[in-house]
Amino acid sequence: MINTLRLTDETQAARLLQQGKLLAFPTETVFGLGADATNAGAVAAIFEAKGRPDDNPLIVHLADVDDWPMAARDMTSCARVLLSAFAPGPLTVILPKASGISDTCTAGLDSVGIRIPACHFAREILRQAKLPIAAPSANRSGRPSCTTWQAVLEDLDGRIDAVFCQNPDLVGLESTVVDCLGDVPVILRPGAVTLGDIQQHFPTASLSPQIENANAETAVRSPGLRHAHYQPRAEVRLFRDVAELEALVGTATGRTTCCWMMPLNTSWIECQDALEQAGMSRRQQTAGRQWMWCKKFNSLKDYAAGFYEFLRESDRRGADCILVHLVEDQGFAQALRDRQLRSAGAK
Ligand code: TXA
Ligand code: MG
Numbered sequence: 034m035i036n037t038l039r040l041t042d043e044t045q046a047a048r049l050l051q052q053g054k055l056l057a058f059p060t061e062t063v064f065g066l067g068a069d070a071t072n073a074g075a076v077a078a079i080f081e082a083k084g085r086p087d088d089n090p091l092i093v094h095l096a097d098v099d100d101w102p103m104a105a106r107d108m109t110s111c112a113r114v115l116l117s118a119f120a121p122g123p124l125t126v127i128l129p130k131a132s133g134i135s136d137t138c139t140a141g142l143d144s145v146g147i148r149i150p151a152c153h154f155a156r157e158i159l160r161q162a163k164l165p166i167a168a169p170s171a172n173r174s175g176r177p178s179c180t181t182w183q184a185v186l187e188d189l190d191g192r193i194d195a196v197f198c199q200n201p202d203l204v205g206l207e208s209t210v211v212d213c214l215g216d217v218p219v220i221l222r223p224g225a226v227t228l229g230d231i232q233q234h235f236p237t238a239s240l241s242p243q244i245e246n247a248n249a250e251t252a253v254r255s256p257g258l259r260h261a262h263y264q265p266r267a268e269v270r271l272f273r274d275v276a277e278l279e280a281l282v283g284t285a286t287g288r289t290t291c292c293w294m295m296p297l298n299t300s301w302i303e304c305q306d307a308l309e310q311a312g313m314s315r316r317q318q319t320a321g322r323q324w325m326w327c328k329k330f331n332s333l334k335d336y337a338a339g340f341y342e343f344l345r346e347s348d349r350r351g352a353d354c355i356l357v358h359l360v361e362d363q364g365f366a367q368a369l370r371d372r373q374l375r376s377a378g379a380k
Pocket of ligand 1: 060062063064065066089090091092125127139142144145146148168169170171206207208209210221222
């Protein structure tokens with residue numbers, strides 16, 4: 034057990050990173066678990082603390098776009114265009130790896146993901162550390178990512194050296210990961226920088242088929258996608274509309290929670306009524322099933338920002354089953370949908 038320090042001072046945080054320690058800190062997407070990417074021992078400690086499979090590479094965080102030579106060997110024209118449009122921001126570009134980055138960090142790959150976060154706490158820590166910082170999401174491997182420092186401690190207290198205790202507003206979903214090794218970008222993980230945003234610059238840019246459908250070839254390119262992700266302890270079941278919700282409500286057993294998003298379409302306002310009609314008013318105990326909690330999100334932005342915390346809170350309340358309204362496969366919703374499918378165990 035390590036005594037995990039609670040910090041709010043960027044200078045102290047940066048010093049710990051320089052000493053090879055593990056620091057969890059907020060970025061504009063989710064909390065990251067950072068360590069010096071040039072220090073193989075520090076990077077190995079990230080894998081150990083998270084219980085992360087060692088074939089899943091870590092992305093490297095930099096204070097400024099101009100710092101890219103600290104992590105990458107070359108800047109491709111594809112990455113240059115995307116960074117100038119979207120950095121700092123929720124974007125990770127895959128580039129050829131610089132020799133200074135530890136092979137442990139990239140899981141032996143000759144490529145590296147680099148990201149310039151927009152969160153001012155993160156940037157200040159990176160600026161003062163003057164190092165490329167490896168940082169996966171700050172959660173136990175396989176669990177939903179963390180959007181508060183309290184959630185980070187739930188997973189990692191006693192396993193990491195420090196956590197930066199500030200809770201800025203977050204996107205709530207991890208960055209868009211884009212393979213920029215070729216002439217045309219390929220999205221390996223959808224995020225707040227959408228396919229449409231990228232197609233403004235590269236009309237033929239595409240989503241990796243792996244995103245919704247296991248595909249052996251891309252599975253090798255983005256090794257992390259092979260492993261379980263974003264999964265709470267409770268079973269997640271997905272529904273697309275009121276009819277599917279009603280069918281699930283009819284079969285769900287045990288302690289159940291539910292979340293959904295209000296679209297403009299008024300038929301969705303009936304969702305709450307549908308629950309009640311099915312005998313599922315709040316906290317109501319019915320045969321073999323207890324309705325515990327339901328959460329309505331008023332916009333896609335709120336849904337994305339609150340989704341992981343909803344899953345975590347369902348676990349805290351001891352839910353057996355979580356009913357999740359699956360969003361559509363379009364724009365920013367694509368990123369949330371990807372996490373929802375994975376939280377339900379889709380590979
Ligand atoms: O928003 C984010 O990206 C957060 C914050 C903390 O920055 N970080 C994050 O890291 O989500 P992580 O490790 O949980 O996810 C990084 C993803 C993994 O799926 C990994 O497999 C992929 O990026 N990845 C990393 N390096 C890669 C590489 N060289 N080639 C292909 N995929 C790579
Ligand atoms: Mg992660």
